[in-house]
Amino acid sequence: MSGRQDIEDLIDLMARLPGLGxxxxxRAVLHLIQKRGRLMQPLAHSMQMVADNAxxxxRCGNIGxxxxxxxxxxxxxxNxxxxxxxxxxxxxxxxxAGVFKGRYHVLGGTLSALDGIGPEDLRIPALVTRVGDEQVREVILALGATVDGQTTAHYIADELSGRCTVSSLAQGVPVGGELDYLDDGTITAALTARKSL
Amino acid sequence: MSGRQDIEDLIDLMARLPGLGxxxxxRAVLHLIQKRGRLMQPLAHSMQMVADNAxxxxRCGNIGxxxxxxxxxxxxxxNxxxxxxxxxxxxxxxxxAGVFKGRYHVLGGTLSALDGIGPEDLRIPALVTRVGDEQVREVILALGATVDGQTTAHYIADELSGRCTVSSLAQGVPVGGELDYLDDGTITAALTARKSL
Structure with missing residues (x-):
């Protein structure tokens, strides 16, 4: 009986992954069992290794x-x-994208009055410290174009004002995007930030 | 550098699961890493255990x-x-469904002239042997209502004729199903097999 229970436990754990119900x-577990040697063993080993080491x-909050x-x-x-x-x-x-050659700083979220998330809950103080310690010339804010994301961007820009240049990703038409499918806000932003050719 | 590679390898393996791209x-791997203790370690352990033991x-082809x-x-x-x-x-x-109290026999597919799958490629000979060995009164065919599934059902019924009763799951309106959404074939089958109340 225990064998069936092991499989049920594995299914329950897999169902907690985002994107799987x-x-x-x-279905995934059955597929794994049918490919025990070629897929399941390597996957279990790889997962154990990452779980042990990641x-x-x-400094920046990235995973390594x-x-x-x-x-x-x-x-x-x-740089x-x-x-x-x-x-x-x-x-x-x-x-x-492979275009940015500097370092990162992962905030771990955005400021949110609604959820009670303040600057101390994110890595904002650590960012201010890094700007002083690491001879940073420019901080590039790559935050979401949401209300919380933009609130956070403005807060950080205030905190760092006078210490270094603070910039943010441009807003506009996505590469390959068709105007017909874009929302009004993006079109407004793209028009406002228009460039002469 | 190897750390990043371990994570990439894990993502590649996870992407080979059905339902995940x-x-x-x-996204799943990032979620796992962020829940290393509570989810990733138990999942890796559970997967290793099933991989080793399943x-x-x-006799029947079920997994245990x-x-x-x-x-x-x-x-x-x-029974x-x-x-x-x-x-x-x-x-x-x-x-x-919990309604069947007997044993099973997993064919491992269906007969398919197109894919060159014959009776010897499935567990059909083993089924015939079991019917003789295990004092089987009835074989219930729970195969898909596809062309290949029904071909397989008829082949098995022929092979077992005279040895035991052979039945198949009833076709009809699914429980909770609305007629408006059913295909013509199902409605025809349900009408043909109508029962007096």
Whole structure:
């Protein structure tokens, strides 16, 4: 009987992943069991290794396997620029684009009066300290274009005013985007920030 | 640098699960890392345990942790009825309904001339042997209402004719189903098999 229970436990745990429900978790587990050697064993091993070793970088909040993440440990990325993001997933998105060559600072969320999240709950004090310690020339705010994201951006800009340049990602038409599908706010922002050719 | 690679490897493996793509696998892995203690460690451990222990039942093809699955090992389920299903997922669905008290036989697919799958590729010969060995009174075919499923059902009924009763799940209106949303084939089947009240 215990064998069936092990499988049920695995299904329950898998169902707690974002994007999987009880039904798709069951399908995933069955798929794994049918590919025990080629997929399930490597996946279990890989997951155990990451679970044992992954941790937050003490400096920027990115995820890595040492006290410092790969980016903070890389001296070539100490170029005087810090890109501020809400979450690690945003940092990964920036890295996939491969265009930013400086370091990051992961806030861990946004300010939110509604949820009672203040500057002390995020890594904002640590950001201010880093700007002083690391000879930072420019802080680039890559926060979401939401009310909370923009509130946070303005708060950080105030905190850092006079210490370094503070900029933010441009707003406008996404590459490959069609005007017909864009919301009014984006079109307004793109028109306001129009550039001469 | 290796730390980042471990995480990338985990994302690649997760993306091979049904229902997850590269993007949702990345989100799932990030979620796991952020819940290392409460979710990722138990999940890795549970997956390793199932990977090490799960195997196919030598008798019926169900998945369990011994040579015989829980159902085949349970003498109370030797009631002379065998339910034939295509896959383990169908067996699990039957067990969730909780209404069948006999044993199962997992074919591992359906006959398919197109894909070159013949009786020897499925567990059909083993089913015929079981019917002789286990004093089976009735074989209930719970196969899909597809062309291949019905071809397989007819083939098995022929093979077992004279040895035991062969029945198949009733076709009709699903419980809770509205006529307006049913296909013509189902309505035809339900009308043909109508019952007097």
């Amino acid at each position: 009880p039904r798709s978790a069951r 941790r937050e970088c003490v 396997t040492g006290d410092l993440c790969d980016i903070c440990a890389d001296e070539r990325r100490a 005087g620029e810090i890109c501020v993001v809400e979450d690690v997933s945003d940092l990964w998105a920036m890295e996939r | 590269p993007r949702s696998a990345r 195997r196919e039942c030598v 942790t011994g040579d015989l699955c829980d159902i085949c090992a349970d003498e109370r389920r030797a 002379g009825e065998i339910c034939v299903v295509e896959d383990v997922s169908d067996l699990w669905a039957m067990e969730r």
